[in-house]
Amino acid sequence: MAEEKVMEQEVKAVKTLDRKDLLKTCFHWACFPMVTINYERFQSLQYFCAMENVLDKLYDTKEDRVAAAKRHMEFYNTTPEWAGFTLGMNCAQEEQIANMPYGEERTALETSVNTVKASLMGPLAGIGDSVRATVDAIIGALAAGFALEGSILGAIILFVLAMSWYFGVSYFGFFYTYKNGMKVIRDMNKSGILDRLMEAATVLGMTSTGALVPSWCSFNLTSAIQIGELTLNIQQELDNIIPGLAPLALTVLLAVLYKKNVSSIKLVVLMFVVSFVLAVLL
Amino acid sequence: MQLGSAILLSALCAFFGWTNYGFVNLGTTRPIICGTLVGIILGDAYTGIVIGGTLQLVYLGVQGIGAAIPVNSTTATTVTTALTIATGVPMETAIALAVPVSVMGQLGRMAAWTINAPIMHIADKLAEEAEYKKMKMLQLLGSLVFYVTEFIPVFLCIYFGSQFVTSLNENMPPLVSDWLSKATGMLPALGFGMLLALMYKPKFLPFFIIGFVMSAVFKGSLLAIALLGAAMALAIFFYGPSSQGKTRRKAGA
Numbered sequence: 001m002a003e004e005k006v007m008e009q010e011v012k013a014v015k016t017l018d019r020k021d022l023l024k025t026c027f028h029w030a031c032f033p034m035v036t037i038n039y040e041r042f043q044s045l046q047y048f049c050a051m052e053n054v055l056d057k058l059y060d061t062k063e064d065r066v067a068a069a070k071r072h073m074e075f076y077n078t079t080p081e082w083a084g085f086t087l088g089m090n091c092a093q094e095e096q097i098a099n100m101p102y103g104e105e106r107t108a109l110e111t112s113v114n115t116v117k118a119s120l121m122g123p124l125a126g127i128g129d130s131v132r133a134t135v136d137a138i139i140g141a142l143a144a145g146f147a148l149e150g151s152i153l154g155a156i157i158l159f160v161l162a163m164s165w166y167f168g169v170s171y172f173g174f175f176y177t178y179k180n181g182m183k184v185i186r187d188m189n190k191s192g193i194l195d196r197l198m199e200a201a202t203v204l205g206m207t208s209t210g211a212l213v214p215s216w217c218s219f220n221l222t223s224a225i226q227i228g229e230l231t232l233n234i235q236q237e238l239d240n241i242i243p244g245l246a247p248l249a250l251t252v253l254l255a256v257l258y259k260k261n262v263s264s265i266k267l268v269v270l271m272f273v274v275s276f277v278l279a280v281l282l
Numbered sequence: 283m284q285l286g287s288a289i290l291l292s293a294l295c296a297f298f299g300w301t302n303y304g305f306v307n308l309g310t311t312r313p314i315i316c317g318t319l320v321g322i323i324l325g326d327a328y329t330g331i332v333i334g335g336t337l338q339l340v341y342l343g344v345q346g347i348g349a350a351i352p353v354n355s356t357t358a359t360t361v362t363t364a365l366t367i368a369t370g371v372p373m374e375t376a377i378a379l380a381v382p383v384s385v386m387g388q389l390g391r392m393a394a395w396t397i398n399a400p401i402m403h404i405a406d407k408l409a410e411e412a413e414y415k416k417m418k419m420l421q422l423l424g425s426l427v428f429y430v431t432e433f434i435p436v437f438l439c440i441y442f443g444s445q446f447v448t449s450l451n452e453n454m455p456p457l458v459s460d461w462l463s464k465a466t467g468m469l470p471a472l473g474f475g476m477l478l479a480l481m482y483k484p485k486f487l488p489f490f491i492i493g494f495v496m497s498a499v500f501k502g503s504l505l506a507i508a509l510l511g512a513a514m515a516l517a518i519f520f521y522g523p524s525s526q527g528k529t530r531r532k533a534g535a
Contacts, residue, residue: 210493
């Protein structure tokens with residue numbers, strides 16, 4: 001027991017990760033999360049490649065290196081910018097493992113590396129995919145407003161916002177979990193801050209979507225129909241009720257159909273059919 | 283279109299779809315950005331920007347959730363932009379091609395995800411030998427697979443699509459052009475509809491209505507309405523008790 005302690009202290013001084021190593025792992029992942037993605041084990045090789053410089057630095061013996069490589073070739077898949085939350089924690093764990101004497105404790109910690117990955121990638125993807133959908137939609141819609149007027153500002157705004165979000169989340173998640181470990185996830189769950197962030201983002205998303213429907217869906221029934229003496233100008237009649245009613249009705253209809261699991265391809269075909277009918281009739 | 287120029291155009295168009303998967307993830311797969319860039323490179327930035335903006339709206343609600351690969355909005359944008367500029371047909375005609383092109387692009391990506399699976403087995407073998415450097419080299423292989431699977435559908439669409447679009451444009455009856463412009467005007471509704479379906483909960487309906495009325499009736503600019511939405515979002519974030527109470531109950535139980 002006493003011997004082990006001495007050994008532990010001796011080794012401890014040797015292996016630490018500096019900021020450069022951590023940044024390299026963080027940005028290798030952020031830049032190349034998808035390169036070898038596949039239907040069998042998704043992002044597992046990319047996870048290893050991001051961790052490679054850390055593992056390379058921490059482990060010297062072949063047994064350790066093989067074990068470490070296998071650990072990080074396990075199944076992994078999550079939303080790219082949110083993977084930092086497990087990467088950061090894994091780096092902290094590996095650092096701890098490398099400085100431990102062999103034994104039960106070390107084996108337990110080695111197992112926990114994959115427990116962290118496996119137990120967090122699902123929730124992270126759940127949060128990540130829906131937050132990404134909302135954020136992408138909002139900034140996409142904002143930028144499209146500029147682009148449709150022919151302004152290059154659209155592309156610039158989208159690029160700046162999307163990249164600050166993507167690299168911001170990647171960086172924050174990685175270093176926050178590296179420093180604070182599991183505590184982070186527990187804290188976030190307890191305060192419900194993610195739920196509230198999602199809710200607030202959805203409010204913004206819904207408002208922007210509502211604003212987009214009448215402004216960018218040019219769905220005009222311009223022609224007039226003669227019914228005996230009466231000339232019926234459909235668009236004018238509709239505009240008298242409320243402007244933008246036709247696009248609104250179409251959007252709601254498509255939303256309802258989509259919710260009922262009609263695929264987007266079928267909906268596109270449907271729209272081409274409807275617009276053909278309209279083109280023939282009006 | 284000549285084979286040589288078709289290959290050059292395809293190489294350019296495939297590049298943008300490839301960036302997200304095979305290269306540094308810089309957001310260049312988003313329709314507005316890749317449309318603008320293709321436009322600038324081909325010397326007609328305006329067309330690229332407007333097509334990018336239109337298709338960004340069409341694909342607003344198209345998101346990859348979980349392991350599902352969404353339709354490829356990048357190839358749709360780059361091919362449409364390239365065809366519009368190269369053949370000189372009106373935008374509306376070329377945009378009609380966006381839908382089949384996006385499905386072709388999706389198939390290409392599915393192929394890449396399948397082809398990449400054996401790489402895992404090579405990586406496993408190398409892991410047994412702790413060959414870290416060689417494992418990292420495998421990334422180049424994956425990257426190459428993504429470029430090829432991105433290039434093939436794009437090339438097919440550009441080479442055969444250009445003939446189709448040109449002949450369609452030359453013999454276009456007024457009915458067809460009327461039809462296509464109506465369809466193009468309607469297409470963004472799909473993006474909005476999918477987005478609405480994605481975010482919809484009864485409690486969010488008021489904000490959709492506020493946004494709609496501010497835009498349709500009061501003709502507010504999108505940026506102004508987005509700011510209003512941001513204000514409401516902040517108010518909800520700071521004052522909203524709903525989720526706080528829910529999690530507290532959960533924590534207590």
